[in-house]
Amino acid sequence: MSVIEEERVRGAVFKDINAEDEDQQPTVIESLCMNCYENGSTRLLLTKIPFFKEIIISSFSCPHCNWTNTEIQSAGRIQEQGVLYTLQVKTKEDMNREVVKSDSASTRIPQLDFEIPAFTQKGSLSTIEGLLDRAVMGLEQDQPIRKATDPAVAEKIEEFIQRFKKLKEVEEEFTLIIDDPSGNSFIENPFAPQKDTALTVTHYKRTPEHNAALGIEVEEEENDEKPGNDLDAMRNEVLVFNTNCPECNAPANTNMKLVQIPHFKEVIIMATNCDSCGHRTNEVKSGGATEELGTRITLHLTDPSDMSRDLLKSETCSVLIPELEFELGMAALGGKFTTLEGLLKDIKDLIVSKNPFMCGDSSTADRAEKLELFGQKIDKIIAGEMDVHIILDDPAGNSYLQNVYAPDPDPEMKIEKYTRTFEQNEDLGLNDMKTEGSQMFFVGALLHQNPKTCD
Missing domain, CATH: 2.60.120.1040 (ZPR1, A/B domain)
Structure with a gap:
C-alpha cells in the first residue's frame, strides 16, 4: 500500500466528532475485567476533536462488579518541542481547569514531594480535581492489603492521602507541574485571551533520552560531502523538499527560500501546501x-x-x-x-x-x-x-x-x-x-x- 493510500485509509478511520452522525458508532470489544476477572466490554471510538488532533477514546465497563475505566490516547503526531506547564493553584475555581494529559507526561506537586512518572498512567481528558482524584484512587487501591501485611507503611500512606484530599479544598496554595516531552498535553487558561498570571508555559527542545522514551529515532547525518557556500545562488533559488501535512499527515511539499529584509537581516521563509486537504502553512526562521x-x-x-x-x-x-x-x-x-x-x-x-x-x-x-x-x-x-x-x-x-x-x-x-x-x-x-x-x-x-x- 502506498503512502497516499495509507493516508486515505487513515482519514476514513478517524472521522470528525459529530453527535448527529449515526454512522459514527464505537467499536465494542469483549475484554477481561482486571477487577473481578470476569468478561466486560470495551468501547473504542476513533475520532478527531475539531482544531485539536486525532484521538482514541476507550471506555470499559463490567456488568459483574460495576467497575468502569475511561482513557484517552493521542493518535496524532508528536510535536516538534516538549512542553512544561507550571500552575499555581490558589482557589477552588482552579480545580475546574480542563487538562489534557498524555501518557508520556509526568505530573509533579513539589509541596508533597509527589510525582507520577511518565508512561505509568494512560492519557486522560479531565480537570485538575480529576487528576487528584485519580492519584488518590491509585494510592487507596492496595491499602487493605498493606494494613494487613505492613500496618506502618499503610498508616504513612493514609496520612499522605489525607494531605492529598486537603489539596482539593485548596486550604493552601500548591504548584502543579505537567512535563510532556511529546508536547501533546495542555492546561486550560480560563482568562483567555488575557494572560494567565498563575500559569507558565515553557517549550523546550527534547533530549536524546526523551526521544528514546518516545520511540523517536534520530538519524545522524553524515557530512562527507563538502557543504555548499554559494549564498548568492541560494538566494535566487527556491528549495523544495518532501514532508507531511501537519493537519492530515498526507505527503506534501515544502518550499524554502532565503530572503533579505531591507534594513534588517536574512530570513528563511518556508511554505507548505497540501493537495489532499488544502491546508496551508507558512513559517519563518531567522537566517542569523x-x-x-x-x-x-x-x-x-x-x-x-x-x-x-x-x-x-x-x-x-x-x-x-x-x-x-x-x-x-x-x-x-x-x-x-x-x-x-x-x-x-x-x-x-x-x-x-x-x-x-x-x-x-x-x-x-x-x-x-x-x-x-x-x-x-x-x-x-x-x-x-x-x-x-x-x-x-x-x-x-x-x-x-x-x-x-x-x-x-x-x-x-x-x-x-x-x-x-x-x-x-x-x-x-x-x-x-x-x-x-x-x-x-x-x-x-x-x-x-x-x-x-x-x-
Missing part, C-alpha cells in the same frame, strides 16, 4: 544567530495604513496589546513573515475560531461571550477604530517591524535593546551552550572546505 541583546518594538497605531506594515515575528517573539490586557507567548503562532493586519487576524483565529474549548461540552456562555468580544475588538483595531499599542518582545532579537519612514526614525515606533534575564537565556537554551574552542572549530571547518587557504 541569536543577537547579543533582546529587542522590544512598540508601535502606536494611529492610522489604518499601519496595517500594511511588513512584520517578521520569530518563534521566540511574544506579542502584547496592553489596552486589551492581552499577551501571546512565544511559539504560540510560530515564526511568521506577514503584515500587521495578517498577524492580528491570525491572533483572532487562534483565540476565537480555532480554540478547541469553544465548541462542544467544553464551551460555556460566559467564555464564548468574552472571546467573541475580544474578536470584535481585534476587528476594530484592524479598522483603525481603536487607539492601541502593539508590542513585539523578542529576547533573541530576531523580530522586525517595518519603518515606513526609513532611513529616518519612525515617530510612532520605539525600538529598545535590553539584556536578557537568566530565565530568558534558559528558554533559548543559551545557558547550557558551550562555546569553548568554537573559534578553532570554525577555522578547522574552513580549512576542511578549502585546503588551499592553508597557504
Whole structure:
C-alpha cells in the first residue's frame, strides 16, 4: 500500500466528532475485567476533536462488579518541542481547569514531594480535581492489603492521602507541574485571551533520552560531502523538499527560500501546501544567530495604513496589546513573515475560531461571550477604530517591524535593546551552550572546505 493510500485509509478511520452522525458508532470489544476477572466490554471510538488532533477514546465497563475505566490516547503526531506547564493553584475555581494529559507526561506537586512518572498512567481528558482524584484512587487501591501485611507503611500512606484530599479544598496554595516531552498535553487558561498570571508555559527542545522514551529515532547525518557556500545562488533559488501535512499527515511539499529584509537581516521563509486537504502553512526562521541583546518594538497605531506594515515575528517573539490586557507567548503562532493586519487576524483565529474549548461540552456562555468580544475588538483595531499599542518582545532579537519612514526614525515606533534575564537565556537554551574552542572549530571547518587557504 502506498503512502497516499495509507493516508486515505487513515482519514476514513478517524472521522470528525459529530453527535448527529449515526454512522459514527464505537467499536465494542469483549475484554477481561482486571477487577473481578470476569468478561466486560470495551468501547473504542476513533475520532478527531475539531482544531485539536486525532484521538482514541476507550471506555470499559463490567456488568459483574460495576467497575468502569475511561482513557484517552493521542493518535496524532508528536510535536516538534516538549512542553512544561507550571500552575499555581490558589482557589477552588482552579480545580475546574480542563487538562489534557498524555501518557508520556509526568505530573509533579513539589509541596508533597509527589510525582507520577511518565508512561505509568494512560492519557486522560479531565480537570485538575480529576487528576487528584485519580492519584488518590491509585494510592487507596492496595491499602487493605498493606494494613494487613505492613500496618506502618499503610498508616504513612493514609496520612499522605489525607494531605492529598486537603489539596482539593485548596486550604493552601500548591504548584502543579505537567512535563510532556511529546508536547501533546495542555492546561486550560480560563482568562483567555488575557494572560494567565498563575500559569507558565515553557517549550523546550527534547533530549536524546526523551526521544528514546518516545520511540523517536534520530538519524545522524553524515557530512562527507563538502557543504555548499554559494549564498548568492541560494538566494535566487527556491528549495523544495518532501514532508507531511501537519493537519492530515498526507505527503506534501515544502518550499524554502532565503530572503533579505531591507534594513534588517536574512530570513528563511518556508511554505507548505497540501493537495489532499488544502491546508496551508507558512513559517519563518531567522537566517542569523541569536543577537547579543533582546529587542522590544512598540508601535502606536494611529492610522489604518499601519496595517500594511511588513512584520517578521520569530518563534521566540511574544506579542502584547496592553489596552486589551492581552499577551501571546512565544511559539504560540510560530515564526511568521506577514503584515500587521495578517498577524492580528491570525491572533483572532487562534483565540476565537480555532480554540478547541469553544465548541462542544467544553464551551460555556460566559467564555464564548468574552472571546467573541475580544474578536470584535481585534476587528476594530484592524479598522483603525481603536487607539492601541502593539508590542513585539523578542529576547533573541530576531523580530522586525517595518519603518515606513526609513532611513529616518519612525515617530510612532520605539525600538529598545535590553539584556536578557537568566530565565530568558534558559528558554533559548543559551545557558547550557558551550562555546569553548568554537573559534578553532570554525577555522578547522574552513580549512576542511578549502585546503588551499592553508597557504
